Amino acid sequence: MSIEFTNDSPGISDVPGFRVGAAACDIRNKATDRLDLTLVVADQLCAAAGVFTTNDVKASPVRFCQQLLAVSADKIRGIVGNSGNANACTSEQGDIDAAVMAKLAAAAVGSPTDGFLVCSTGRIGELLPMAKVAEGIKVSASRLSRDAAEGVRSANAILTSDTRPKSVTARFKWQGRTVTVAGIAKGAGMIEPNMATMLAFVCTDASASPAELKAALKSSSDQSFNCVSVDGDMSTNDTVLLLASGASGVVVGAAAEPSLRQLFQEALDKVCFALAEKIVGDGEKITKVVAVEIEGARTRADAEKIARAIGNSLLVKSSWYGEDPNWGRLADAAGYARTGLDENKLDILYDDVPAVLGGKPLPENKPRWKQVVKAARFAVRLRLNLGDAKFRLLAADLTDGYVNYNKSE
Amino acid sequence: MSIEFTNDSPGISDVPGFRVGAAACDIRNKATDRLDLTLVVADQLCAAAGVFTTNDVKASPVRFCQQLLAVSADKIRGIVGNSGNANACTSEQGDIDAAVMAKLAAAAVGSPTDGFLVCSTGRIGELLPMAKVAEGIKVSASRLSRDAAEGVRSANAILTSDTRPKSVTARFKWQGRTVTVAGIAKGAGMIEPNMATMLAFVCTDASASPAELKAALKSSSDQSFNCVSVDGDMSTNDTVLLLASGASGVVVGAAAEPSLRQLFQEALDKVCFALAEKIVGDGEKITKVVAVEIEGARTRADAEKIARAIGNSLLVKSSWYGEDPNWGRLADAAGYARTGLDENKLDILYDDVPAVLGGKPLPENKPRWKQVVKAARFAVRLRLNLGDAKFRLLAADLTDGYVNYNKSE
Numbered sequence: 175m176s177i178e179f180t181n182d183s184p185g186i187s188d189v190p191g192f193r194v195g196a197a198a199c200d201i202r203n204k205a206t207d208r209l210d211l212t213l214v215v216a217d218q219l220c221a222a223a224g225v226f227t228t229n230d231v232k233a234s235p236v237r238f239c240q241q242l243l244a245v246s247a248d249k250i251r252g253i254v255g256n257s258g259n260a261n262a263c264t265s266e267q268g269d270i271d272a273a274v275m276a277k278l279a280a281a282a283v284g285s286p287t288d289g290f291l292v293c294s295t296g297r298i299g300e301l302l303p304m305a306k307v308a309e310g311i312k313v314s315a316s317r318l319s320r321d322a323a324e325g326v327r328s329a330n331a332i333l334t335s336d337t338r339p340k341s342v343t344a345r346f347k348w349q350g351r352t353v354t355v356a357g358i359a360k361g362a363g364m365i366e367p368n369m370a371t372m373l374a375f376v377c378t379d380a381s382a383s384p385a386e387l388k389a390a391l392k393s394s395s396d397q398s399f400n401c402v403s404v405d406g407d408m409s410t411n412d413t414v415l416l417l418a419s420g421a422s423g424v425v426v427g428a429a430a431e432p433s434l435r436q437l438f439q440e441a442l443d444k445v446c447f448a449l450a451e452k453i454v455g456d457g458e459k460i461t462k463v464v465a466v467e468i469e470g471a472r473t474r475a476d477a478e479k480i481a482r483a484i485g486n487s488l489l490v491k492s493s494w495y496g497e498d499p500n501w502g503r504l505a506d507a508a509g510y511a512r513t514g515l516d517e518n519k520l521d522i523l524y525d526d527v528p529a530v531l532g533g534k535p536l537p538e539n540k541p542r543w544k545q546v547v548k549a550a551r552f553a554v555r556l557r558l559n560l561g562d563a564k565f566r567l568l569a570a571d572l573t574d575g576y577v578n579y580n581k582s583e
Numbered sequence: 584m585s586i587e588f589t590n591d592s593p594g595i596s597d598v599p600g601f602r603v604g605a606a607a608c609d610i611r612n613k614a615t616d617r618l619d620l621t622l623v624v625a626d627q628l629c630a631a632a633g634v635f636t637t638n639d640v641k642a643s644p645v646r647f648c649q650q651l652l653a654v655s656a657d658k659i660r661g662i663v664g665n666s667g668n669a670n671a672c673t674s675e676q677g678d679i680d681a682a683v684m685a686k687l688a689a690a691a692v693g694s695p696t697d698g699f700l701v702c703s704t705g706r707i708g709e710l711l712p713m714a715k716v717a718e719g720i721k722v723s724a725s726r727l728s729r730d731a732a733e734g735v736r737s738a739n740a741i742l743t744s745d746t747r748p749k750s751v752t753a754r755f756k757w758q759g760r761t762v763t764v765a766g767i768a769k770g771a772g773m774i775e776p777n778m779a780t781m782l783a784f785v786c787t788d789a790s791a792s793p794a795e796l797k798a799a800l801k802s803s804s805d806q807s808f809n810c811v812s813v814d815g816d817m818s819t820n821d822t823v824l825l826l827a828s829g830a831s832g833v834v835v836g837a838a839a840e841p842s843l844r845q846l847f848q849e850a851l852d853k854v855c856f857a858l859a860e861k862i863v864g865d866g867e868k869i870t871k872v873v874a875v876e877i878e879g880a881r882t883r884a885d886a887e888k889i890a891r892a893i894g895n896s897l898l899v900k901s902s903w904y905g906e907d908p909n910w911g912r913l914a915d916a917a918g919y920a921r922t923g924l925d926e927n928k929l930d931i932l933y934d935d936v937p938a939v940l941g942g943k944p945l946p947e948n949k950p951r952w953k954q955v956v957k958a959a960r961f962a963v964r965l966r967l968n969l970g971d972a973k974f975r976l977l978a979a980d981l982t983d984g985y986v987n988y989n990k991s992e
Contacts, residue, residue, distance in 0.1 A: 517639070576897070580898055
């Protein structure tokens with residue numbers, strides 16, 4: 175009973191029971207033919223769950239999804255998503271526009287209920303060009319299919335400053351049937367804890383109740399999307415959605431055998447973690463992905479605080495960019511997380527090379543750390559030697575390119 | 584009864600009862616003649632107080648100062664400070680070296696007690712070159728004077744990546760006598776709340792007990808050094824010291840008239856605030872100083888959280904650098920401070936130009952904000968309209984220059 179995993183898969187078109195379509199409707203008002211709208215449509219009404227930004231300022235589509243899932247999470251028909259405009263900080267008109275997007279999507283596919291989740295990403299504070307959005311929904315609906323090419327177009331349509339689409343598929347067998355879990359995501363800037371300007375749509379042909387899907391998705395998100403950081407900025411639009419068509423005929427909910435439930439959770443974990451990794455790896459103008467591994471903390475919360483202090487420190491991130499193994503900045507950031515660190519017990523390692531053991535620097539190892547930090551991916555490990563709790567954060571370096579890219583929009 | 588304030592003064596040499604000396608002893612091991620050691624010496628044993636980093640990882644000199652002030656804050660002879668090496672994360676040898684610096688300083692000035700506070704700033708994780716430090720202390724002691732030129736040399740000797748010395752003097756008259764409060768500071772990187780790689784030495788010829796000095800210094804620091812942020816990194820070495828020689832014959836402690844006590848506090852506030860402003864204005868490779876003013880919060884703590892979220896947001900700071908009035912990023916950062924913001928009540932202004940009122944964007948004002956953000960100094964103001972509390976943070980932009988400067992040491 176193993177999981178077959180495909181990186182850079184076509185994405186949601188892999189999942190029986192769903193069709194996708196995408197369109198270029200120039201939401202950015204830049205007269206380009208860039209893909210910027212997508213529909214994900216279930217053949218039947220299906221169960222769904224979502225995990226959302228905890229930002230006080232939530233974009234209209236986030237509020238819309240939360241309300242829809244609160245009342246009819248078992249009657250979801252699909253997702254309508256756009257890039258280029260976040261529909262955030264757009265006041266009542268933004269709420270109206272999100273609701274209209276759902277209605278237009280439902281009408282375009284002839285859905286008897288509204289039942290569409292809405293996701294937007296892009297610039298904050300501007301109203302959506304609704305005539306263009308309406309056209310995009312119509313075109314997307316006319317293209318709905320399970321073709322791999324359309325899957326790839328759909329994965330592309332949600333991107334903003336991403337440089338490449340992000341899609342993965344996991345499959346496993348259960349009693350002769352195949353269960354598929356596939357997802358697409360977008361990331362790039364504002365990537366932080368508890369999500370970011372990130373969207374991820376995950377679909378499966380397994381069957382489960384909304385509450386069961388929610389629990390599974392929450393568990394996967396906490397280990398994946400909530401453990402990555404590009405720049406420490408949490409967005410107004412972060413959304414992860416999970417839709418379950420049930421087309422495989424395999425029920426993975428509470429009534430299922432524990433080994434099946436575990437297999438499904440593992441497949442979902444793999445999909446979410448791979449998408450999260452792709453988001454960090456494609457962070458705006460980054461050159462390094464660094465795993466910040468905190469071990470031996472008194473509590474997981476302490477370990478997380480330290481990991482985030484390190485992963486979000488401008489000085490640390492700059493030094494990663496410069497390939498300078500500056501462990502002093504790691505110790506400094508770990509200290510200002512103020513968890514009651516004991517510097518005399520602290521070990522700091524680059525991959526497996528110790529730079530500090532029990533608070534004592536090992537300068538003789540410097541040539542070896544210098545090698546480690548030249549890699550595009552490496553780990554910085556802090557062992558606090560105070561307890562058994564740990565946390566792992568995937569972080570990125572900070573580059574002059576990031577600053578110049580974000581100077582203006 | 585007004586306070587006479589001198590910007591870019593000679594610094595501590597202005598204060599009767601203190602002499603200063605500085606030396607270049609090549610602590611950086613770079614064979615330069617850069618000033619890197621200074622002594623501040625009181626003519627008599629005096630009272631002192633300090634405010635220190637709250638980082639879990641405290642440099643040896645910070646711990647040394649805290650211990651010294653705990654037992655003999657009324658018998659302080661002076662300060663020995665160095666730049667180029669922070670004596671942080673240096674284990675037991677670091678503690679020994681800090682204590683030896685104090686003893687060497689005391690011996691060099693023929694002090695009957697040790698009584699020297701020790702401050703170091705610079706690279707973390709390397710042992711001090713103690714032979715050079717000893718030589719620097721000897722040379723500094725031989726130069727002790729109240730000459731303005733030596734005052735300026737002393738202000739220069741504590742700098743690291745600062746581009747200019749920071750020193751100010753405040754004076755006021757009381758019953759025919761002049762009271763002086765003067766200070767020097769260094770800043771540049773790792774400048775954040777609750778201090779940073781910042782040192783500030785403030786001396787006065789007023790007289791007060793250590794406890795009275797501590798209260799006055801704490802109050803001033805909370806309104807100044809703790810309200811600035813360059814990069815969100817709090818250092819292991821942050822220290823603000825206040826020494827009172829009493830040479831003016833004016834007693835400003837608890838027994839003094841309220842109007843005198845207030846005058847002294849104001850003078851100290853002015854000195855600390857001016858030094859804090861200079862620190863932000865000379866942050867590493869910055870081009871803008873932005874006052875983040877949060878008003879109408881339920882509590883000061885809420886206002887501070889929002890101010891710091893904005894002042895430390897990479898996306899916000901990058902947009903300041905680009906002179907892009909991106910209020911959406913301000914709203915986003917304010918939201919992820921998670922204070923229970925109501926976006927429909929939120930006003931956002933650039934100086935006095937509203938960009939958002941009651942959650943509604945005012946795009947027609949855009950040409951006017953565009954003008955505001957072109958200035959080297961401006962304010963972003965968020966009125967939450969939820970209560971009466973406020974907080975003001977002085978922050979800086981983030982530049983490609985900062986990243987490149989901090990790529991390696």
